[in-house]
Amino acid sequence: MIWATPVQAQETLKMATIAPSLGQAITMATFANIVTDNLDNVEIEVSGGGAATLHMMEVARGNLDLSMTSPVIYNLMSAGKAMYANEPEAPELAKNYKLLMWFPYGQYHFTVRGDSDIQVLDDIEGASVFLGPQGGGAYNAARGWVEATTGLVVGEDYDAIKANWQTGFQAFLDGKIDVYVNGCLDPCGQFIQFTETENLRFIGPESDEGEEVDKWLGKWRYRAEVPSGMYDGQTNEEAVMSFDTAVGIGVRADVDEETVYQITKTFWDNLEQVTSQAPWAKALDVKFAASKRGLMELHPGAERYYREAGAIE
Structure with a gap:
């Protein structure tokens, strides 16, 4: 385009x-x-x-x-x-x-449907996830946050689909994957579109503290909350912790x-x-x-x- x-x-x-x-x-x-x-x-x-x-x-x-x-x-x-x-x-x-x-x-939004059994990032074991296009910076960042905060390893504990941004989002729209990840400054077009017909929930880790998390964040990434109440179909009652860069x-x-x-x-x-x-x-x-x-x-x-x-x- x-x-x-x-x-x-x-x-x-x-x-x-x-x-x-x-x-x-x-x-x-x-x-x-x-x-x-x-x-x-x-x-x-x-x-x-x-x-x-x-x-x-x-x-x-x-x-x-x-x-x-x-x-x-x-x-x-x-x-x-x-x-x-x-x-x-x-x-x-x-x-x-x-x-x-x-x-x-923009904060990395780890997203599930509103009725999903996945309540926190630690629950994605065995799930199918779109982290971003493989080989790109967003994919590596999302993968690293999951591993640092939960210990879950991509390809071992959960599956990351191979897709570009468009097909990754479409897979989430079609219900073919459990978790969709997108970093953006709210309000984000993808979530506005999704909540026109369905509810969603943003998820964070059980804990974002610890030496491994601090080490992974380093100097150039930082903790950042995904706020509640940003979208009509958002079910979060409270903000969830994620990261930004x-x-x-x-x-x-x-x-x-x-x-x-x-x-x-x-x-x-x-x-x-x-x-x-x-x-x-x-x-x-x-x-x-x-x-x-x-x-x-x-x-x-x-x-x-x-x-x-x-x-x-």
Whole structure:
């Protein structure tokens, strides 16, 4: 799927993001639209679909200009570990990938039907679960939270289906899986759609405390509650504990400094255009956007703007 605007521009930047129905993709598409609508000489063309882990490599190779990123995934790319273990060029490519901004990913919602016997994450033994597309950052994060808080291991204690975001959600809609996981800033489109016809319940672990949990969270993930009362068909009477992390927009390091400065400034100067229609936009914060997270460095153009805005010293 392609988002594009008819504005004629002197420069077109290509942005790739994940499935267009997901909140993070909507945030990125909104960024692109604000910049394109308010900056005369730049157009950002967005394509939705695929894995951010692969998009990051394509940005660094020069085939794209911007993509979604995260502190954890960038650190893995820099070290050539996990999903990059078979990509020998990943550490070198990471040098050509810089940060434009961070924003909250959204709490990971571990979701069951309202009448499910699964009351807490510890009950998913033997269940079928969609954690996210296998090999992606969301899958690894959801798997890690389950293992750290409950001790349950994917492939041994419960089954994780192989599916992309669209088919994973469809499997939950069709009742083919027991648990659906999606990280998003409420209200999330998938849960609005689901509760039009059925009830749901968000579940957390019996306990989110302990050394293993703290170790897994590390510096770049943090505990975050999924609130009650967000959806008409939500049966939770109380908030449940989950986790959140930062994701961001990464940019090719060799994109011109002035261009990156202008697109960063244009976005933040015009953010009020969307906040009334998009509650998630209220979670965007300029200091959070410029914060130091992991090994990833700000692009010089973005850094210049954040210093002018007082977000960093």
